[in-house]
Amino acid sequence: MSGRVIAHLDLDAFYVSVELRRRPELRGRPVFVGGQHRGVVLSASYEARARGVRSAMPSVTARRLCPEAIVVQPDMEAYVEASRAVFAIMDTVTDVVEGASVDEAYLDLTATRSRLGRPEQVVADLRARILSEQGLPCSVGLAPNPFVAKMASVAAKPDGMLVVPQGRVTDFLWPLPVEQMWGVGESTAATLNWLGLRTIGDLARTAPATLQRALGPRQGEKLVDLANGRDPRRLTDRRPEEHERSIGAQETFPADVYDPEVVHRELLRLAERTSARLRRARLVGRTVTLSLRFANFSALTRSMTLTEPTDLTDEIHRRAVSLYDRLGLQRARVRQVGIRMEGLRDSATVSTQADLFTPDQGWREATAAIDRANLRFGPHAVQRASLTRTW
DNA sequence: TCTGGGGTCCTAGGACCC
């Protein structure tokens, strides 16, 4: 027996809650935060949810369902700042706070009992502090492992807390439909239903080999474990941004694009964004991946691995353009393009001796100057000439 | 005016090496 005590804390309708904090006149009304043209709902108030508005739903659909909803444009900087403040409060409770995203975290409370007392009380105090100091409601699940804690926090929403002790884990999980299980999306749910499995309890009683045939060795084994309330994963205190495995940028055009030159230009913008973030994190990447989505929503990726990792805008742009041109698209209607860098390494571990006398060095110096200017004067203070044109 | 942008992890086949 592990005897672990894990809390999962999830801020309720986080982006909307941050907006309500500075616009209290919107309280009690249907509100959602969403993108403009081809955007989706990022966060919806519970009043909007009552009208069928869901996150990830196209904004146009949401407006149709709820025409009187107040639509707010996202302000990521405000959300990131609010997130930092909440994490600072969580950090006072335990050293082991694993950020799962901007608005949720796992806390290991196993070792805090002797210092702070009963975990239920610790969590109740934590929720009260986040509400009083930051004006943000949250929900918490308290359980023997991260998976059950996550499932409990969802069940506790909104503005609630649910404790699931070891002895009650299967009573809690097994009646729930498989669709509600973390790790089961649309595709897996369809496969499970096809097998006649409707609840997490059904899943728990299925032979692992059956699921492994249907879902693959890893996922099959994992789902049976989770369905039985077993999740031995250890938490780490790392923030997501401290162990990134890839960095990238993508953009959906306001209208589908036919002209390859327009795509090339957008790729330069994306290469710029990606490489600036690499340099800022002092990382270099070795694999460049180009991704495309077409008007019919089909998608593809093409990648190439370089002999030496890079953080240079023009190197990344050149490779992405080459991957794109190699496709030989004719009259393709491009909806979205993206660039992602993988195989990341600390740039300090990569020898810079080798390129001291190469043509890249000039670019490296120019790039560093642009980064400095953009840090001082804002992200678009200095741009390449070809980006100042509009398409 | 249907369907964002940021990610992680897994699978599978082929190349290549031992």
Added chain:
DNA sequence: TCTGGGGTCCTAGGACCC
């Protein structure tokens, strides 16, 4: 001449999460 297996890297695609 025939017959192996394992490990790693690269590439492409797909599922999932927030």
